Structure formats: C-alpha cells, structure tokens
Amino acid sequence: MKSSVLNAMTVDVEDFFHVSAFEEIIKPEQWQDYQVRVDRNTRRLLDIFAKHDVKSTFFVLGWVAERYPDLIKEISKQGHEIASHGYAHRRASEQTREEFTADVLRSKNHLEDLLGEKLTGYRAPSFSIGYTNEWAFEVLAELGFGYSSSTYPVKHDLYGTPDWPRFAYKRPEGIVEIPIPTLKILGKQVPIGGGGYFRLYPYSVARKLVKQYLKKEQQPYSFYFHPWEIDPEQPHVQGASFKSRFRHYLNLDKMEGRLESLLTDFKWGTMKDVYNIDVVQKS
Numbered sequence: 001m002k003s004s005v006l007n008a009m010t011v012d013v014e015d016f017f018h019v020s021a022f023e024e025i026i027k028p029e030q031w032q033d034y035q036v037r038v039d040r041n042t043r044r045l046l047d048i049f050a051k052h053d054v055k056s057t058f059f060v061l062g063w064v065a066e067r068y069p070d071l072i073k074e075i076s077k078q079g080h081e082i083a084s085h086g087y088a089h090r091r092a093s094e095q096t097r098e099e100f101t102a103d104v105l106r107s108k109n110h111l112e113d114l115l116g117e118k119l120t121g122y123r124a125p126s127f128s129i130g131y132t133n134e135w136a137f138e139v140l141a142e143l144g145f146g147y148s149s150s151t152y153p154v155k156h157d158l159y160g161t162p163d164w165p166r167f168a169y170k171r172p173e174g175i176v177e178i179p180i181p182t183l184k185i186l187g188k189q190v191p192i193g194g195g196g197y198f199r200l201y202p203y204s205v206a207r208k209l210v211k212q213y214l215k216k217e218q219q220p221y222s223f224y225f226h227p228w229e230i231d232p233e234q235p236h237v238q239g240a241s242f243k244s245r246f247r248h249y250l251n252l253d254k255m256e257g258r259l260e261s262l263l264t265d266f267k268w269g270t271m272k273d274v275y276n277i278d279v280v281q282k283s
C-alpha cells in the first residue's frame with residue numbers, strides 16, 4: 001500500500017554535457033557543439049508523470065530555458081512547478097557573491113518573463129552551498145526566493161557538507177532550506193536522495209531506504225534526478241575519468257522502470273506543496 005505522506009519529486013533540467021562530473025573536459029563554450037537531448041527527455045518525463053498523475057518541481061537551467069522556451073511553458077502548463085537551477089551550471093562555491101547573483105538573476109528573470117509569474121525555488125548546481133558560502137542565502141532572499149534545496153549533508157568528493165542540518169528548516173535570511181535526504185546507517189550518513197545512488201542500488205533497496213527514512217525521521221522525503229538519466233542512447237563523453245563515467249552511465253537503461261516503481265510506491269508532489277512554501281515575493 002502507498003504510504004500517505006506526500007513527498008517531493010524534483011528534476012534538475014539540464015543535459016548530459018552540463019553535469020559537474022564532466023566540467024573539466026566540457027567547457028560552457030563547447031556546450032553548443034553537443035547534441036541536445038534534454039528537450040526530448042524532459043517531454044518523455046512529462047508523459048511518465050502524467051501517467052502516474054504526479055506533479056513535480058523542475059529546477060530549470062537558464063541555458064536550457066533560453067533555447068527551449070516551449071518546453072518550459074509546457075512543463076508549467078501541465079501543472080508542475082518551475083524553479084531555477086541557475087544559468088550556467090557553475091557551483092555557488094566557485095563564484096564570488098557578485099558572480100553568483102548575476103547567474104541566478106539571469107535565470108530567474110528569464111524564467112519569470114517566459115512564464116509571467118514569480119519563482120519561489122532555487123537549487124544550486126552540485127548542492128554547492130554550505131558553511132563557506134552562507135552568504136548565498138542572503139542573495140536568494142534579496143532576489144525574492146522562498147526556498148532553496150542546495151545542500152547535501154554527506155561526505156562526497158564532488159559535493160556535500162557532512163555536518164549540515166538534515167531536515168528542512170527556515171534560515172535567518174528567511175529562506176527555507178530543504179537538504180537532500182540522508183539516512184544514518186552504522187553511524188555513517190548515507191545519501192538516499194537520488195542521482196547516481198538510486199541507479200546503483202537495486203530498486204528494492206532504494207524503496208527500503210525511503211520507507212526507513214519516512215518511518216524513522218517522520219519527515220517528508222524528496223527525490224532528485226535528471227532527464228539524461230532515462231536516456232541510455234545519449235552520446236558517450238570521451239576523456240572523463242573512469243569514476244565519472246561509471247557514475248554517469250551506470251544502469252541508465254534501468255532508470256525509467258525504477259522511476260515508475262518509485263512513482264507507484266509513494267505519494268508525490270511539488271516542493272511548494274510538500275513544504276507549504278508560500279512567500280510574499282518582493283518585486
């Protein structure tokens with residue numbers, strides 16, 4: 001039986017060549033040389049969500065929104081929440097406050113002009129907000145955001161702040177921060193929020209971890225993934241490290257089936273709905 005708790009389904013709308021794992025070998029000025037798959041993959045996701053009657057939050061990269069305005073309008077038209085994933089997929093932790101502000105503002109303005117409504121949510125690329133750049137929350141508050149989902153309380157080579165709060169909380173800047181879920185297993189903080197980990201474990205294990213989280217923590221769960229994860233046909237990027245390639249291409253052919261199981265086994269909604277985020281936006 002489906003658990004009655006409403007959990008948040010989220011998608012980071014970017015293409016396979018935008019990911020941080022490939023940033024050393026694919027620079028933003030080369031993005032235009034790659035075959036774009038995000039439009040078709042995201043439309044496929046819309047069909048899957050419609051089939052399961054699930055509404056999701058889509059954290060859209062500004063670069064994608066500029067090139068595929070019809071896609072963004074369609075996502076919104078189907079009742080999903082549009083949020084920002086910044087413009088150029090640069091980690092917040094590698095930008096100055098001014099650069100970060102400019103990147104977020106560019107994507108926010110573009111999406112708001114496109115949709116004719118204000119955005120509430122933001123997610124930093126690679127969960128790159130932590131103790132070293134808490135000023136980013138001040139920027140998000142100044143720009144009128146209500147929530148962020150930009151932190152991951154785990155130890156990982158590419159992201160994470162191990163001792164960060166594990167559950168959604170309101171920050172002094174006024175932003176609600178929604179960290180990616182983790183579970184303490186044998187004294188270790190295990191990432192269970194999605195991405196590569198979801199493709200690594202068999203689905204039965206992933207389901208067990210989500211159930212355990214809901215029971216033990218009494219908090220809503222949130223899941224994240226990317227449109228390229230349901231696309232086993234995507235071109236293979238040459239020159240990346242074995243580790244990066246292993247993580248990126250692992251079990252792509254199983255993702256769609258597992259996603260459908262996840263959509264069936266739990267109850268899903270948007271970030272805004274799950275966390276009751278309703279802020280008065282500054283203009």
Ligand SMILES: [Zn+2]
Nearest residue numbers: 012014125126
């Ligand atoms: Zn991303």
